[in-house]
Amino acid sequence: MMLELFNFVMDIGEQMLISGAEVHRVEDSINRMCLALGAVRVDVFIITSSIVVTVHTADGQTHTQTRRVVSVGTNYEKLHLLNELSREICEKGITQKEIEQKFNAAVNCKKFPLWFEFVCYAVIAGAFTLFFGGSIIEALVSLSVGVAVRLGIFFCDKLISNKIFGKFFSAVVATFLAFWAVKLGWIADVDKVIIGNIMTLIPGIGLTNALRDLFTGDSIAGLLRSIEAVLTALAIAAGYFLVAVLGGFAL
Amino acid sequence: MTQTEMIQILTGFIGSVGFAILFNIRGKRLVAAAMGGLLSWFLFVILSAFISSEAICYFIVAWAISTYSEIMARVLKTPTTTFITAALIPLIPGGSLYYTMANAFHGNMEGFLQKAIYTLQLSAALALGIIVSTTLFNILQRIIKSKSAEKQTQV
Numbered sequence: 011m012m013l014e015l016f017n018f019v020m021d022i023g024e025q026m027l028i029s030g031a032e033v034h035r036v037e038d039s040i041n042r043m044c045l046a047l048g049a050v051r052v053d054v055f056i057i058t059s060s061i062v063v064t065v066h067t068a069d070g071q072t073h074t075q076t077r078r079v080v081s082v083g084t085n086y087e088k089l090h091l092l093n094e095l096s097r098e099i100c101e102k103g104i105t106q107k108e109i110e111q112k113f114n115a116a117v118n119c120k121k122f123p124l125w126f127e128f129v130c131y132a133v134i135a136g137a138f139t140l141f142f143g144g145s146i147i148e149a150l151v152s153l154s155v156g157v158a159v160r161l162g163i164f165f166c167d168k169l170i171s172n173k174i175f176g177k178f179f180s181a182v183v184a185t186f187l188a189f190w191a192v193k194l195g196w197i198a199d200v201d202k203v204i205i206g207n208i209m210t211l212i213p214g215i216g217l218t219n220a221l222r223d224l225f226t227g228d229s230i231a232g233l234l235r236s237i238e239a240v241l242t243a244l245a246i247a248a249g250y251f252l253v254a255v256l257g258g259f260a261l
Numbered sequence: 262m263t264q265t266e267m268i269q270i271l272t273g274f275i276g277s278v279g280f281a282i283l284f285n286i287r288g289k290r291l292v293a294a295a296m297g298g299l300l301s302w303f304l305f306v307i308l309s310a311f312i313s314s315e316a317i318c319y320f321i322v323a324w325a326i327s328t329y330s331e332i333m334a335r336v337l338k339t340p341t342t343t344f345i346t347a348a349l350i351p352l353i354p355g356g357s358l359y360y361t362m363a364n365a366f367h368g369n370m371e372g373f374l375q376k377a378i379y380t381l382q383l384s385a386a387l388a389l390g391i392i393v394s395t396t397l398f399n400i401l402q403r404i405i406k407s408k409s410a411e412k413q414t415q416v
Binding site: 030031032035084085086087088089090093094097119120121122126127130131133134137138140141142143201204205208209212215217218219221222225226243246247250251254255 | 342358
């Protein structure tokens with residue numbers, strides 16, 4: 011097995027984890043790819059923030075690589091392409107150049123433009139306000155608050171790359187604007203507007219994935235994800251509390 | 262089906278599509294994920310007419326949607342997570358999480374505990390539904406694999 015191909019396998023695994031694959035899946039993919047590339051034995055250990063792989067080659071050598079994974083941003087198009095690539099490597103007959111090309115194509119895959127993300131946030135917030143029993147006017151308020159929330163995330167990403175703080179700040183923005191809309195007399199109750207916007211912030215998927223990891227035996231990854239989900243929920247609650255207490259709107 | 266339920270199915274669907282786009286799901290996979298989002302709350306509405314416990318409804322819907330996702334993942338050759346995450350969006354207990362917070366803020370400890378436990382219950386039901394489906398699929402796959410291996414050795 012060539013060392014350079016081992017690098018690619020690590021890159022693919024790293025990118026899969028970043029784009030939102032489960033720990034179990036990445037472990038499985040790395041294992042298969044290494045075996046297909048001629049490794050005799052593969053030891054893979056992955057948690058959400060780190061990858062450690064040791065391969066034993068047929069000529070008795072061992073190679074170990076680790077990768078530190080910092081940011082995670084769900085991108086299933088990228089994951090899809092990487093998954094296809096890892097399948098092709100397992101089926102063999104793919105040259106190193108092709109691997110390189112396909113890997114670069116996956117990493118630089120098409121994304122929706124940024125303004126469209128603003129639209130999505132607004133539409134999601136508005137839709138879930140209606141979902142939880144809000145009126146049309148509440149949904150419209152929620153829609154505009156959704157844009158503000160995405161704007162908050164945008165600035166947080168630029169200024170400080172701390173996801174938890176970003177959620178806190180977004181919760182502050184959403185709660186503040188909701189209470190303000192009540193004060194202006196546009197809506198009677200903040201509940202539905204805040205719920206609609208919480209749906210865009212909430213770690214619901216995170217918590218579900220965390221529980222999945224825990225139940226399927228990836229306990230460390232599961233615990234890390236659970237803590238992350240709980241911290242995010244606490245950050246959202248803290249943002250809500252801050253505005254409700256300091257603003258005195260709720261009293 | 263009441264008007265509220267129709268609105269919920271429609272808005273849940275829109276929410277799912279929104280998240281699917283944020284997760285950068287494209288093409289046929291986007292259609293499949295969106296259909297899952299539509300299906301999930303539709304199933305929930307139907308089930309809740311017969312079953313009074315929301316947690317049990319959540320469990321069954323999560324199981325059904327994960328099974329749908331496993332099938333679509335094999336048809337479209339892509340990781341199952343793609344469909345599960347987008348399709349189960351309407352089931353995320355955002356409302357009860359908010360009321361947990363609101364009760365804590367207003368000092369209503371009884372309500373806070375009740376809502377907190379309820380939120381956890383729903384999340385656990387969701388996760389369990391997914392796990393049961395995934396495990397069953399793994400067993401099925403293993404059986405099919407060993408059967409085809411048997412056939413090969415016989416020939």
